[in-house]
Amino acid sequence: KAGVTQTPRYLIKTRGQQVTLSCSPISGHRSVSWYQQTPGQGLQFLFEYFSETQRNKGNFPGRFSGRQFSNSRSEMNVSTLELGDSALYLCASSLQGYTNYGYTFGSGTRLTVV
């Protein structure tokens, strides 16, 4: 079956702009989590959506937002981009969203803010 698909793979944006990243989970999976990965901070949890509802949110400013659609596809949006937002953004898909099972990650979107 198809894996987790993240689009686009690469993005270059200018400070102050906004960006939307997309994640299509594995068919049948209802949970999508988002993580930010940077060399300095490592992998940090952004938020998790299950059946169109945000269930959990990490410690990121309100510029980071997300949503999930009825087909479980998820988008995350970052407004007023800062240089520090440059990172690899990973989404992870799981059936129910509970950590007692493994998550399947996408290949990520590499965002560069200039």
Next chain:
Amino acid sequence: SQQGEEDPQALSIQEGENATMNCSYKTSINNLQWYRQNSGRGLVHLILIRSNEREKHSGRLRVTLDTSKKSSSLLITASRAADTASYFCATDPNTGNQFYFGTGTSLTVIP
């Protein structure tokens, strides 16, 4: 920070040798998972060990968990060049739907 920490940060071994990496964490957990990440790519789930388990095997992988010491180790036996990657431990601090990832161990297997 509730992040775990892997040790060592970097490890370089010859093909055929065993590789051991350790993970320490700070809070009680439901389970601990190990993931592999090839350069700049997504994470691949390797193995999950529950808090009531002490050891688990999957192919060439062996994971141990010591909840009293809040630590885990991942052993890769008979390493191959294809094992070259970063390895992360991930813990869930009883919230049920969120991971805290460790800082990662970068493993290089020299052919």
